[in-house]
Amino acid sequence: MAVHDDCKLKFQELKAKRTHRFIVFKIEEKQKQVIVEKLGEPTESYEDFTKCLPADECRYAVYDFDFLTAENVPKSRIFFIAWSPDTSRIRSKMIYASSKDRFKRELDGIQVELQATDPTEMGLDVSKWQNLDNYRFPSFAIKTFISLDDDKPVVS
Structure with a gap:
């Protein structure tokens, strides 16, 4: 699966310049490549982001997530989300699953x-922050972590 150059460019803008809060990517099956479908403005919320994900189609997405450490120090983590709703087509699920690792390698x-x-697997309830090894993450993120190593989350 090819990755359109715009995907890498927009991801670098999100990472380095913080010009986007999130990016939603779509696989164009006929062209056999991943393209940018939607860019989120820096002021958009997590709720705005989740509304951009179609209820019955797979997508990849990245979200620039800001949070506070237990010491109230602001930090940021870039989340990669593989969105594969139960109601999406089997073929689409297979294409997205088989292309995910290759696509992630393009996004350093x-x-x-x-x-x-x-x-429900992506719910964000800011009122229910939980502590995990000196970091406060929303409850949806807690279940994916197994440890923190050298200030970098390690996921299961």
Whole structure:
């Protein structure tokens, strides 16, 4: 699966310049390449992001997630989300699953990976912060971590 150059360019803008809060990527099956479908403005919320994910189609996405450490120091992590709803076509699920690792290698700087099949797996309840090895992450992220090593999350 080819990756359009715009995907890498927009990801670098998100990572280095923080000009986007999130990016939603789509596989164009006829062209056999990953393209940028939607860019989120820096002011857009996590809720705005989740509304961009179609209910019955697979997507890849990255989200620049800001949080506070236990010492109230602001930090940021780039989440990669593999969105594969239960209602999407089997063929689409297979294409996205088989292309995911190759696509992720093109995006240098992803720190956390999530896989979600329905919106409840991506829920963000800011009022319910939990502590994990000196970091406060939202409850949806807690279940994906197994440890923190040298300030970098290690996911299961």
